[in-house]
Amino acid sequence: MQIQRETIAEAEARAHRSTAEQTIADIARFLQDTFSQRVAAFIAGVEDPKQVGRWAKGQNAPRFDSEFRLRTAFNVFTLIADYENQHIARAWMMGMNPQLDDDSPIEAIASGHLKEVMAAARSFRRGDL
Template sequence: MQTQRETTAEAEARAHSDTAGQPIAEIARFLQETFSQRVAALIAGVEDPRQVGRWARGQNAPRFDSEFRLRTAYQVFTYIANCENQHTARAWMMGMNPQLEDDSPIEAIADERFKDVMAAARSFRRGDL
């Protein structure tokens, strides 16, 4: 029998491994399809949403800070989806979160509050919220 901590650790490890193995074009495409091009641009910190489409098509690559934000959003989404499902992960990423001062995880990632978002995801997994 596995403990909840082991299950959580496995979900985190899978999310990390999946994120590290994905080309940035695939991550941009996934976030664009899951949330919209405009929301993916917000996550990435770019003003022109069309830039996300160019990344998704592999026409060019994002700057380091934009790629970091996209990879963070993808990893957190994947972690929640591994623990629950994709519908729950999408709703969790978009919804107000009391641990994030009622910002959504998407807004918190856009504000570079990466560790806060992952802590909120772990709390959600544990059932603290």
């Protein structure tokens, strides 16, 4: 019997649903645990890494643009991790990416290049890179 891999569209829909179902506290905590509080703050565009800890504890919520970047990072990470594994997803997020002018996906998200990061993740899923 042949195992059929899910399509990219199905994987994206599942990653999107997973992202939508998470509270921002859950996402902040996940990114803090996966990358570090400092890196999560960088992604969110805030100077004080302790702010991420406050978000993770539900003490307050980030501004819209910070939440948008955090949710995008979580969504992309989930898309890669569900296809490969969390170790590969973490390495992919942190590594230089030729589709992003050798920035890492984390740097690109922090710089606001969210659609470009999603396009790079789709390419990775297809096996283009």
